[in-house]
Amino acid sequence: MGRWEPDARERLVRAALDLFGEQGYENTAVAQIAERAGLTKSTFFRHFRDKREVLFGGQDVLAELMTGAISGAPAQAGPLEVVEAALVATAVTFTDERRAHGPQRLAVIASNDELRERAALKMVGFAVAMTDALKQRGVPELEASVAAELGVLAFNHGYERWLGTGGDFAEVARRTLGEVRAAVGRLEGAE
Amino acid sequence: MGRWEPDARERLVRAALDLFGEQGYENTAVAQIAERAGLTKSTFFRHFRDKREVLFGGQDVLAELMTGAISGAPAQAGPLEVVEAALVATAVTFTDERRAHGPQRLAVIASNDELRERAALKMVGFAVAMTDALKQRGVPELEASVAAELGVLAFNHGYERWLGTGGDFAEVARRTLGEVRAAVGRLEGAE
DNA sequence: TACGGTGATGAGACCAAGTCCCATCACTTA
DNA sequence: TAAGTGATGGGACTTGGTCTCATCACCGTA
Incomplete structure (x- = not known):
């Protein structure tokens, strides 16, 4: 064999x-x-x-899905709406099979420095990809960075939530990004 | 010898x-x-x-300075004010000698995947440290994450700017964080 | 049926990162 | 002067990762 x-x-x-x-x-x-x-x-x-x-196979596909969605979004959409579209676009890769070994994968990653390092690089990769795609649309540098960073934050929280609850990742991502935006509003409103 | x-x-x-x-x-x-x-x-x-x-010696000190400043900030200060204090607290480490070989260091890091990876991990470390310190003050999870992430973003932009212009890092960091906050406002206001 | 081409695999030499253990040296203190 | 301490040297060893070449299964074609 x-x-x-x-x-x-x-x-x-x-x-x-x-x-x-x-x-x-x-x-x-x-x-x-x-x-x-x-x-x-x-x-x-x-x-x-x-x-x-x-442990990180297929993450390049995610970045491509994100940038593709950002490039293809309607011209009048605001940066955070576009970011939402990017997260939603990744939902096709969140299959039941992936959810099955998700927790085991997360546990292994959390147990080792090298692996946390690689995970961090992947997230930076997402942020850079989204930032560039946003700038391509004419979004100013700093707005693009902030929007992308918030998107990555929502992506991570959403992923963990999806592992727990299951269901459609697009839905989870949308809700999570909404909560992040609400948190941002509370931050800026408070002072 | x-x-x-x-x-x-x-x-x-x-x-x-x-x-x-x-x-x-x-x-x-x-x-x-x-x-x-x-x-x-x-x-x-x-x-x-x-x-x-x-290439990354002394970054643990930075994280400690940040968390120390956050813990020691006045109780009535808002999350982003506290984050500003955290960035300002790191200024003591930004000496002329460090500025001298900063560009060379950045160039080396940019040239290699392993090094970009390590840099990413360090930034995540800052974000986690600040998030935890904010939660310790009673800031809700999500607000804490967002504030910390914005702080790291400002720290990075500020560092690059400081390498170019010199001067007091505290001043540069304050200004950069201000611009990040303005960008956030434009983001949420636009839609 | 035979033949050559192609793409994935096996096998092994090789280098550098990182760990471990022990000897050695400079310096300090009693 | 002798014992102790902490930093260093040195070398064996494991493993990640690269490279090269041989080998095998399959495919198309004559």
Whole structure:
């Protein structure tokens, strides 16, 4: 077995997630992950840039969905409406299967510095992508940064909420962004 | 030479910065940095957790200054006023010497993924620290997150501006945060 | 049926990051 | 002068990650 079995990438992800759960991230060698998936270290690094990335596959797709939605939004829409559209656009990737191993994935990430680091970089990537797409629409630099940052905040809170409650991510994201905006209003109104 | 010369840590930082500038981060081995500083690899790792950290020394101090300022702020101050105090409190670390090699440091970080990753983690660290300190004051979760995130944004923009213009960082930070708040107002007012 | 092409994999050498352990040295204090 | 302390040197070792080349399954075509 092994060679030419289909879905090598998925097998690697599952093996990694299992092993990280059983022994912890640091105590699991890439060779071991590959072995459990019926593959070798070489093949692992053909599918993932590094050991961390096995937990973050497909996040580039998210950034593309976001920027696509921002570029395609109606011209008269305000920055935060556009950001909302960006979050909603990512909903197609939030499948039941993804929700199933979401908590395990989050737990592993939280347990390790390298992984929190990678997660932070991904979020910065989202923020930069949205900022650029907003600037492309003519939104001034600072407004674009702020709107994008608020969007990432809502995305993160929304993701955690979605893991707990399930349902349609688009709905959850919309509601969460609304609450963030309300918080912003309370902040500026208070002084 | 080497052994028992003072300021081993500072020598390592300077050697690293120079070598990264000359040959790039990836092409510079830790052993080489240590050698130029008149030390060995072992000693390098005694002073820095890893190769990246040589560029981020002292950022823990910043987080402590921020949380200290937030805890010590007057009880009636609003969240964003408190955040302003946090940024102002970090000004003591922004010396001329730090400004001197700031651009070189930023250029190196921008050139490499690992380093951008570490920088992102540091910023998340600031945000978490400020969020927690705000919650400690009774600020609700979401308001705290938003205020902290805006503070980090202002900190970053302010830092870049300070590298360009010089002067007192406290002043720059105050002004930058003011502009961020104005941008927030324009965002929410527009729709 | 045979053949060559293609793409994914295996295998192993290799380098550098990071850990560990122990010896060594300079300096301090009794 | 001797013991103690803290920073350093040195080297073995594991693992992440790169690179190169051989190998195998499948596909199309003659």
